[in-house]
Amino acid sequence: MEFERMVREAAVTSSSLLLESYGQHNIGIRLQREGGLHLQVNGPSGQRLGCMGMPGTTILCKGPTSDDVGYLNIGAEITVLGDATNGACNAMANGKVYIGGSIGSRGLTMTKWNPEYDKPQLWVLGSTGDSFAEFNCGGIAVVCGVNPKNPDNILGYRPCVGMVGGLIYFRGPIDDSYPRTNARLDQPNDQQWQWLVENMPVYLGKIGRADLFSTLTRRDEWRILATVTPQERALMFSGPMPMAEFRNQFWNKAFGGGDPLRDLAPGLDRSVIETIVTGDLRRRQPYWANSEAAAPCTFYCPIHIPTVERLRLIREGRIDEAYEMLLRYTPLPASVCGAVCPNLCMENCSRRGVDGPIEIQILGRAVGNFPAPTPAESLGKKVAVIGGGPAGMNVAWQLALAGVEAHIFEKDGRIGGKLAQVIPWERLSQAIWDVEIKRFLAMPNIKVHLNVDMDKEQFAGLERDYDYVVIAVGAHEPRRIPFPGHERVITALDFLKKAKSETPMAVGREVVVIGAGNVGCDVACEAYRLGAEKVTLIDIQKPLAFGKEKEAAEAHGAVFRWPVVTKEVTPIGVVTDSGELIPAQTTIISIGDVPALPFLPETIETMSVGGAAWITTDQAHVTSNARILAVGDVEKPGLATNALGAGKTAAEYIIADIKGEKWQPFTKPLIPHKALTITHYFPGDSGPTESDQADRCLSCASCRDCHLCETICPTGAISRREIEPGGSDRLLARQKTFEYVSDDNKCIACGFCADTCPCGIWTMNAF
The missing domain is CATH 2.160.20.60 (Glutamate synthase, alpha subunit, C-terminal domain)
Structure with a gap:
């Protein structure tokens, strides 16, 4: 010592x-x-x-x-x-x-x-x-x-x-x-x-x-x-366990050595009855619920992309099928999934319980140069889409794939909405964006009309000339606060649009951004790129910024301050309600945008929230007029992925209505995390390729054909059999043509299949 x-x-x-x-x-x-x-x-x-x-x-x-x-x-x-x-x-x-x-x-x-x-x-x-x-x-x-x-x-x-x-x-x-x-x-x-x-x-x-x-x-x-x-190790013990071994190791132990009649009838024979029930005498019955629930990645994705199915195709070497399947959900996998989306799929990925989530960005970027799927035969209908942002683009994309002619009417000189206009190129690669826009514009049945400033008369013409009209203009009217000096303040939307143009705005050495959300973080990054030396983001509450945007702003040196209330903006900075002066030669406000709907007919119902009008829709994004739909930020603010998801849903409704079919929303329940057996998976490094990610997928709610249930069944009740492909569900029809079944005459309802299934497929239901 x-x-x-x-x-x-x-x-x-x-x-x-x-x-x-x-x-x-x-x-x-x-x-x-x-x-x-x-x-x-x-x-x-x-x-x-x-x-x-x-x-x-x-x-x-x-x-x-x-x-x-x-x-x-x-x-x-x-x-x-x-x-x-x-x-x-x-x-x-x-x-x-x-x-x-x-x-x-x-x-x-x-x-x-x-x-x-x-x-x-x-x-x-x-x-x-x-x-x-x-x-x-x-x-x-x-x-x-x-x-x-x-x-x-x-x-x-x-x-x-x-x-x-x-x-x-x-x-x-x-x-x-x-x-x-x-x-x-x-x-x-x-x-x-x-x-x-x-x-x-x-x-x-x-x-x-x-x-x-x-x-x-x-x-x-x-x-x-x-x-x-x-x-x-599980596969080493192939073949059914002898019944005597199962009884001694598992069944007898379950009784725990006691019974409630010992005191009342001490002489009663309490030995185990030499039978284990099968068939109708069981209290529970195994059920192979393959693909009946949704994996977290699919459930939480606003577009409901079936990532598990995509990774299965990649594991099987069917890369082209995997790419085509993804492009049937979104025209912008590399730009949105691979770059700007906060990836709710990754945040909720079950693989996080083992080591880290599946790297969805790797999968999204891989599809950048893949050609568009072949559209179906024409249905003889045409739809007008007002707005060429992500919501309007996916409406048009889905309709075109289904054989419906889609006409986009865009106010700006290019399509893409805020993705093209305000997202900094350091977060969204311009090379990737240009490739995906080229693929989009090459799609048959999509016609794009630029620089169209929609008014009530033009809208009435669209109602008359098209079978359906979809409003997807987004939210491009910045919110403002009338504090003293507000005329000196630049809106985030105007600043970011100019930052991506050939003539960006000049900024001072010190910049204050009022509003510390993710858009405010984009403003901060662009301000640093344009020469600012210090950027301060202020907010009246704890900043809502998160993810890649917040990390990028902090990496540049941006400072977040809250709670701070702006009292006045002067030529030398922002004065707070406490009297403090935060020096700034440039002040930018970023507290959100609202829709601008001067063309909207009075017959379309809206809801006023925060002094702005938002279009009221149902689950299928249908407005008070059955032939007019609204998608994206005109309904409520959201992510680019929310806009893409709304566009796909609205298009599916229109397609079903054209065909005289009943529209079906996404209704699969989320698979419970406790249903998965993640202990079967070994932690490891996340590789840089699609195949690496495909191998890491836990295949939640979708059978991976690992044979563990078949191997562990003590009575040999479970077997695998081939089935004919088909069915109304297109994804299920494309999966492997097999299923696992349990023989009721052999099954003893022990539940080993459900306990060991890594994907949560087997469940034990009440008989």
Whole structure:
């Protein structure tokens, strides 16, 4: 204890310590110093060298060390030039331990791994003792087999018992005592071998044995023990469990050893009745509810894009089908899903319970250059769409795909609405946008009329000449506050439109933005781009900004202040109600926009909220006139994705009405998170390709055909069978032509199928 106290005091004043050790314990325990700390230990070390080692700490022990080197290590780098005894790296969660000799028993046991950090590493030049990597949960070990203590078995007796994560590289012979249900013997693949070769020089340099590099980089001499995943382990037990085994292991235990009649009838025979009911005697019945619920990504997406189905097609190599399916939901997957959308699908992705959400932006951007789907034959109808923003674009897109001629009447000189007019190009790539607009304009049945300033007379003409009229003009009238000096204030909409033009507005060195929402963040970013040195966003409440927009503004240096009430705007800045002057040469207001509807007939019902008129619609976006619909921000403010979703719904209603069919809204319920068995999935890095994301998908509410239910059923009641494709649901009809069924004469209603199903397909319903 005295030695440990001396070391801790010395570490306060010096970043490099030389220690003379004669077996003292706890050297380096919990030590950390800003800028890093290095300890050199001359002589043998006692127990717990580097225990609870912290990031930035390095320890070099020039002699051997006793038990528990690196115990509970969370980031330190520890090098031991001699041997280490038992418990090396026990419960280590991060960091690296380099051993220049051999280690004793129970090395690398109970390691932990947080996927947000690097995996803990243990390197051993010689061999290990018994029970190596027991209950390993993520640690990587490299055992080189150079001068091992046990040349015939360099990993000792029963390595990897209970291992559920991590990887063991080894060179040399081992016996057959490792458990096959926890570890799989294999050769390193190319990626694993590359890792080993790249990291080997670092290790050999640490222990002073660079001369061994050529000896230790002969690939055919190395093998690995890889973790058996839960899915692989389940499939090992193929075939039904014998009924006697099931009864002893599960059924009998459920009775708990007691009954309510013991006191009343002590002599009553209470032995288990030798039967397990099937058929009509069961209280519950398994049901394969494939695709009857919605995955969170689909449920929370305003367009209800079936992402699970898209990823399934990608896994099967049917990339073109996956792209075409997405384009039947939105004409702007790369621009919106891949860039500007806050991705509600990712926020609610079930994969977050394993490591991180599916990267939808990767999937959206991949579809940028893919051609449009082929439209259906003409239905002989035409629809007028007033407004060429995302809502109006998706109305026209969906109608054109269905064979309906769509005419867009746009007030601006280009289509795209606020996406084209105000979203900064640093958030929405102009190259991607131009490609998607080109694809949109090339779609047959879409006619675009620009620079049309709609009035009541023109609107009446559209009602007369078209089968339906869809109002999708968005909200382009900025809100204003009549405080003193309001005439000096620039609206966010005007500022952002000019910022994307060839003649952007000039800004002062200091800028104040009144309103700290996401649009205000876009204003701040553009102000910095145009030369501002300081941007302050003020609001009367906690800022509503979130996600990528807020992160971008903060990255530029924008400051958020609240609660702040604007009293007056002067030539030198904004005066608050407390009398404070916030200096500003440019003041911009960003408190939202409202619809401008001078062309709207009085017969169309509206609702007044906050001094603005919003068009009243039903679930299908139909107004008080059955042939006039309204979508997007003219109904209520929302995201670009909300506008796209409203456009698709309105188009589907029109198509159904034209065909004389009943329109069906999206009604699938959200699959309960508790129905999923996410423990089957192993954390891992999120790769940069579509295939990487497809492999990570949990396939919520959609059968992944993993056979786990079939394998785990104790009576063999579940089987897989082929079915004919078809059905009214286009997506279901395109899925794999199979289903899983349960034989009522074999099923005992144990619920194992529902408990193990990773996708939440099997449910146990009351009989």
